[in-house]
């Protein structure tokens with residue numbers, strides 16, 4: 001079974017008068033959605049009782065939770081103090097995820113800064129390895145494929161992170177991958193090649209259980225990712241329909257999160273309908 005849901009609350013949710021995320025799960029269930037990514041991108045600010053309330057509501061409506069960790073994390077940092085802060089953000093994210101029963105903690109690996117890509121990657125892997133080995137439930141961490149070229153997290157790098165521990169499931173953001181490859185993700189074959197490269201790297205068992213982010217993303221030739229758009233903004237790729245044949249052919253069971261700007265729940269529903277229309 002493939003699960004679909006939004007990243008955070010949509011504009012429609014608030015426009016209908018809702019204020020608290022605890023109200024989101026009944027709302028999503030009515031839309032026939034069954035996943036939700038809680039956003040801690042500006043810091044892990046929620047308290048234990050709120051997180052537990054969210055977890056209970058999500059469970060009641062069978063909504064699979066994931067949590068997006070703060071943007072401030074940089075596993076490739078060179079300063080001890082900053083690395084310590086990144087570690088703190090990850091630890092708090094894991095704690096909040098456990099409170100709410102979230103199954104994944106999505107983390108951005110970080111930027112390469114002024115260093116060489118290789119040196120930055122070595123530092124990030126060492127940091128990541130340390131977290132996985134020493135942090136209880138560190139296996140919840142899901143390194144995300146990133147959209148900007150100067151960020152760590154191209155497809156091969158994400159595979160390398162996953163090789164640190166066989167329990168690690170990657171977050172494959174196809175909009176990001178399309179951005180950093182300047183629109184190369186433009187056919188069903190291109191998507192299938194990504195799935196095969198992943199399976200070669202981390203095996204089919206993990207590849208079938210991917211955590212997926214999907215949205216149309218504008219990019220620049222030089223830098224990659226520029227801006228997230230919604231499903232109706234068809235001038236920007238990639239096309240969800242190009243992923244569907246691989247989902248079916250390889251019997252994949254991912255969680256697919258829409259990161260559309262403002263319309264993420266409606267767009268998750270749209271993707272689910274497109275998928276169901278093909279099986």
Ligand SMILES: [Zn+2]
Pocket residue numbers: 068106108144
């Ligand atoms: Zn992200």
